Amino acid sequence: MKKRLLFILFLVALSFPVAAQKRLVAATSENRLPPSAQFDSLLAEFGAGFDADSYAPVFKMAGKMGRDVRFVSLLYRTQDPNGKEVIASGLMAYPETGRVRGTIEVSPICKEKYLAGSVRRFTVECLPSMCGYAVLVPDTIGYGATEGEDTALLMSENVALVSAHFREAVQEYLATWDKPRTLPRKTIVFGYSLGAAGALETACYYHTHPEMGVKLQTLYLASGAYDPSVAIGSAVEKGESGYLVYPSIARSLNRWMGLEMDYKNLFQGRVLEDFDFISGGQANLTELTGVYGKDLRAYLHPDFFTPTQNADIRKLMEGLGSLKVPAVGFSLPKGLKIYLRHSAQDEYVPVACSDELRAELRQAGFRNVTYFRDKKGTHYDEAALAFLNLFMLVF
Numbered sequence: 001m002k003k004r005l006l007f008i009l010f011l012v013a014l015s016f017p018v019a020a021q022k023r024l025v026a027a028t029s030e031n032r033l034p035p036s037a038q039f040d041s042l043l044a045e046f047g048a049g050f051d052a053d054s055y056a057p058v059f060k061m062a063g064k065m066g067r068d069v070r071f072v073s074l075l076y077r078t079q080d081p082n083g084k085e086v087i088a089s090g091l092m093a094y095p096e097t098g099r100v101r102g103t104i105e106v107s108p109i110c111k112e113k114y115l116a117g118s119v120r121r122f123t124v125e126c127l128p129s130m131c132g133y134a135v136l137v138p139d140t141i142g143y144g145a146t147e148g149e150d151t152a153l154l155m156s157e158n159v160a161l162v163s164a165h166f167r168e169a170v171q172e173y174l175a176t177w178d179k180p181r182t183l184p185r186k187t188i189v190f191g192y193s194l195g196a197a198g199a200l201e202t203a204c205y206y207h208t209h210p211e212m213g214v215k216l217q218t219l220y221l222a223s224g225a226y227d228p229s230v231a232i233g234s235a236v237e238k239g240e241s242g243y244l245v246y247p248s249i250a251r252s253l254n255r256w257m258g259l260e261m262d263y264k265n266l267f268q269g270r271v272l273e274d275f276d277f278i279s280g281g282q283a284n285l286t287e288l289t290g291v292y293g294k295d296l297r298a299y300l301h302p303d304f305f306t307p308t309q310n311a312d313i314r315k316l317m318e319g320l321g322s323l324k325v326p327a328v329g330f331s332l333p334k335g336l337k338i339y340l341r342h343s344a345q346d347e348y349v350p351v352a353c354s355d356e357l358r359a360e361l362r363q364a365g366f367r368n369v370t371y372f373r374d375k376k377g378t379h380y381d382e383a384a385l386a387f388l389n390l391f392m393l394v395f
Contacts, residue, residue: 023169025075025087029121032096035066035130066130068096073118073144076169080141080149081158081256089144090166091117091137092173093129094181101132102184102217104394105167107159107191107198108140110151110245113281116143124387125190128394134183138166140198142281151281153245153252154228156325159198160205164212185215188394192341192386193349193379194245196224197325200357204331216333218393222341222386223379225349226357228320234350236304239296242347242379244288246300247271247279253319264301265312271299294347330364338369341386343377 072092080086094100106125108117117123117137126135141158142151152158167183174181187206191199199221206214225231228249235241250266253259263275271278271292278288292299303310309317332338338361342354351373358371374382 022172023076023078023165024172025077025169027072027074027173028089028118029071029073031071031121032068033071033122034068067098067132069126069129070094070096071121071126072173073121074166074169074173075145076166078162078165079158080146081152081155086141086146088141088146088162088166089116089118089139090162090169091121091123091126091139092170093126093135093137094174095129095132095134098132100134100181100184101394102134102186102188103167104128104133104135104188104190104390105163105199105202106135106137107163107189107195107202108138108143109191109193109195110140110153110248110285112284113143113147113151116147118144119147127387128391131391131394133188133394134170136163136166136170136183138162147281150251150255151248152256153194153249154197154225154320154323155252155256156197156201156323158256159195160201163198163202164205164209167212167214185213186217187214188218188220188390189216190220190386190390191224192222192383194225196221197226197228200224200226201325203336204326207333208331216336218337218339219332220339220341220386220390220393221354221357222339223343223346223349223354223382224357225353227324227353229317229324230356231349231353232317232320234352236296236300238350239305240294240347241296242286242289242294243349244271244278244285244292245348247275248281248285249320250316251275251279253316257319257322259315259319261312261315265303265310266301266316267299268301269299330361330366332366334365335368336366338366339372339389340369341372341374341382341389343374343379343382345376346379346382348379 075087075089078088116139118139123137125137129135140152142149189199189203203219206212254261303313340354342351344351361369
């Protein structure tokens with residue numbers, strides 16, 4: 001009789017759906033911007049480095065046709081790279097009027113902590129929202145609400161997880177509006193620079209988790225380090241890098257992978273002396289290159305340039321190799337439209353990274369891939385072109 005009762009209770013329990021974990025914690029800020037104010041924010045962010053005149057026709061057209069957008073910073077529950085639950089943050093841009101045509105999810109890039117989307121309450125990647133798209137930009141662990149932590153650079157698997165959790169939090173938030181809204185299933189996943197690998201991993205995550213209800217429409221990847229060991233190996237072979245990111249990467253791997261590397265076996269000179277400042281996430285790494293130089297032999301340990309590298313360098317390179325995306329094959333729909341972009345002259349992320357990814361995609365049977373391998377152009381030129389391409393895709 002007791003076993004029968006337990007069996008009945010078990011069947012009753014199965015008849016009730018298991019409640020999904022609530023992600024949303026709170027909305028911390030909200031502001032509404034018309035197209036003109038969004039373009040003003042764009043110019044303020046890029047300053048003199050942005051040629052506004054070249055894009056004036058696009059600005060003029062978008063200003064006339066664009067929509068007002070609601071920008072909301074959200075706190076939500078997710079996990080850090082070690083699986084610990086944390087309260088993280090992200091920025092949502094949602095068109096105020098009209099039909100929402102789709103969702104764009106932007107994988108977070110490496111930038112100064114004070115430039116995180118949820119801190120500034122605007123980011124240039126959100127501009128397609130004025131064309132009728134909901135745009136989601138989660139903060140990497142180490143930015144926004146978690147800025148007290150070391151930045152989780154190159155932790156693409158974690159980026160995919162926090163992106164998926166942020167999407168769930170946004171869905172919950174939209175359901176609280178006076179007139180509840182939803183996110184469209186059709187989704188473009190976009191990433192450039194150190195965000196490109198996270199975007200690739202995020203697209204793979206959605207394809208392998210159909211319960212998320214995401215229909216991948218386009219994957220756009222620009223100037224990414226899909227295999228970080230190839231990125232650093234290529235730069236070391238060249239002996240030069242225009243981006244002083246290697247101290248931040250070493251600090252990230254020490255913190256999140258527990259490699260226990262001795263920085264004295266990785267760096268030397270002023271970069272070693274100023275390691276905490278350089279790797280802390282508050283400094284502009286591009287500007288720091290002007291201070292510390294581009295010559296890797298001046299600040300990397302000499303063992304980087306020998307056939308027999310020291311034990312800590314081997315730890316670093318093996319750790320970077322384990323972060324390659326994808327580690328075990330591509331979990332993407334074979335017909336997915338994929339755009340790749342990279343400049344052969346990129347001095348931040350070597351073009352070898354995109355060359356390798358393109359070859360692997362081809363070998364895996366992906367035929368709907370467009371690779372813009374530009375002969376000229378800086379890392380920032382490619383970022384601007386990628387963003388403009390995205391904008392034109394949705395306009």
